[in-house]
Amino acid sequence: MIEMNKIVEAEEAISKIPDGATIAVSGFNCLIAPEYLLLKLYERYKETGHPKNIFLEVNPIPTAPNRILDKIATELHNDNDQDFLAGILVTYPGWSPTLQKMIQENRIEGYTWSIGTASWFVREVARGLPGVITRVGLGSFLDPREDGGYLNDLAKEKRRCKVDVVKIGGREYLLYQAPKPDVAFIRGTTADEIGNITTEKEGSFTEILNLAQAIKAAPNKGVVIAQVERIAKYPSLYPQDVKVPGPLVDYVVVAPPEYHKQSANIQYDPRISGEIIPPMDPRLVPKLPLNTRKVVARRVLLEMVNLVKREGRPILVNLGIGIPSDVAGIAIEEGIQDYVFTTVEAGAFGGIALGGADFGASIGPFAIISQPDQFANYEGGIIDVASLGFLQVDEKGNVNPSLLPGRLPGPGGFSVIAYGSPRLLFAGHFTAGKSEIKAENGKLEIIKDGDIKKFVKNVYKIVYNAALGLEKGQEVLYITERAVFRLTKEGLVLEGYAPGIDVDRDILAKMEFKPKVNSKLKEMDERLFKEDTMGLKDEL
Known part of the structure; x- marks a missing residue:
């Protein structure tokens, strides 16, 4: 029988991730950040040694000081033999001091772009294009004639993500390229049994739809795992509230409240999600x-x-x-x-x-x-x-x-x-x-x-x-x-x-x-x- 219900325990979903996977993770700091999935990913690695040598694509970064990804980075920094994290494309590593240290010490590959460029990247990948073409970054440290977005020597050597100068109509542009992700960790508030995702209690929904689309784009279709707070019956969700349609989602995991905060210091405030609009007093x-x-x-x-x-x-x-x-x-x-x-x-x-x-x-x-x-x-x-x-x-x-x-x-x-x-x-x-x-x-x-x-x-x-x-x-x-x-x-x-x-x-x-x-x-x-x-x- 074909199973329609996509609600699973985190361990089952995480077990589908292979070694060497490129994982794209939603999250503007702790907004829309699937912290529980990141925690379970790392716990599985500690228990089994897999998945290892993963590459993260995050935009800007799904953490804050002393939150899950920052804590994982601290453990990795203290382990000279870690083979969990091979590298990261990150638009703002500032909220994880230990992740910065790992990049500065050449322990992992480190790449950076601007947030907007990284946001558009997943849209372009979903369209089957090689990357983002833009004039953003010309004549700056992102230009390949300067630093090219490489944050350390290991990144310059591996060139997993790269920026090239291209000419269109006689004008210079930059082409930003990175690996097409194999897995996406996204987050919403509510999911139904077939995986429709809404975000009514979130302060943002960033590019979660585009992340799912990028994973499902040909030729190599990957796995989309969604973290949510609660489950609804299908088809009870209002169609215009659905940010990611169920056919784009493979697994849904319900997270404990402590790993589903609205932002770094706020568990939940309806004024942030727009459910209540206060007078601007x-x-x-x-x-x-x-x-x-x-x-x-x-x-x-x-x-x-x-x-x-x-x-x-x-x-x-x-x-x-x-x-x-x-x-x-x-x-x-x-x-x-x-x-x-x-x-x-x-x-x-x-x-x-x-x-x-x-x-x-x-x-x-x-x-x-x-x-x-x-x-x-x-x-x-x-x-x-x-x-x-x-x-x-x-x-x-x-x-x-x-x-x-x-x-x-x-x-x-x-x-x-x-x-x-x-x-x-x-x-x-x-x-x-x-x-x-x-x-x-x-x-x-x-x-x-x-x-x-x-x-x-x-x-x-x-x-x-x-x-x-x-x-x-x-x-x-x-x-x-x-x-x-x-x-x-x-x-x-x-x-x-x-x-x-x-x-x-x-x-x-x-x-x-x-x-x-x-x-x-x-x-x-x-x-x-x-x-x-x-x-x-x-x-x-």
């Missing part, structure tokens, strides 16, 4: 104290308000991690959240984006779409503006958001967003290191400055290529607590400075290069440096 967001971080975020919001005025409509934006993530809270504080529609890489529109290891989730989004579709909004320039953080900026305007010797956080979504957004507001502190800087009474006071220069002659790694941005016609500002620069064909131009500081002493002397200075150099708005709200609602 300022009390939902703790009011930020007046400090340099708030000054920068306010200045970013001012630029967005100016764009709303010019366009005569609400705008669609992306806010990166770090200081840009504070902009949404300040918009609520100012009562203008209905004029600035935020988006998050994992798929949410609107609401309040969470930070830290819960990044990817939003409280009270008004829409949640797939991750590849969200990145089409970024790469295609559908959004109006993006604000992203920076670690270093050089005299040409190139940006390094996070890469330094000994650090391996990966590009995350930065590369795609920075490439595609028509307007960019890079936001960060002017210097790094221990400092004491006060914002009060409409002025900035530098008592002790940071001793690390962030505006440098050459960035350590180029992640945003300014020349490509200029070619595309992007409008680019670099916003700090004391200075605002604009990108031009002649390099950076200083356009604004904080009241209370000396331009030569506090800005120009703290840079490794001399920017041009606008002949109409202006003081930054004193409202940025005061306790009261800026009154932006009245302006709009």
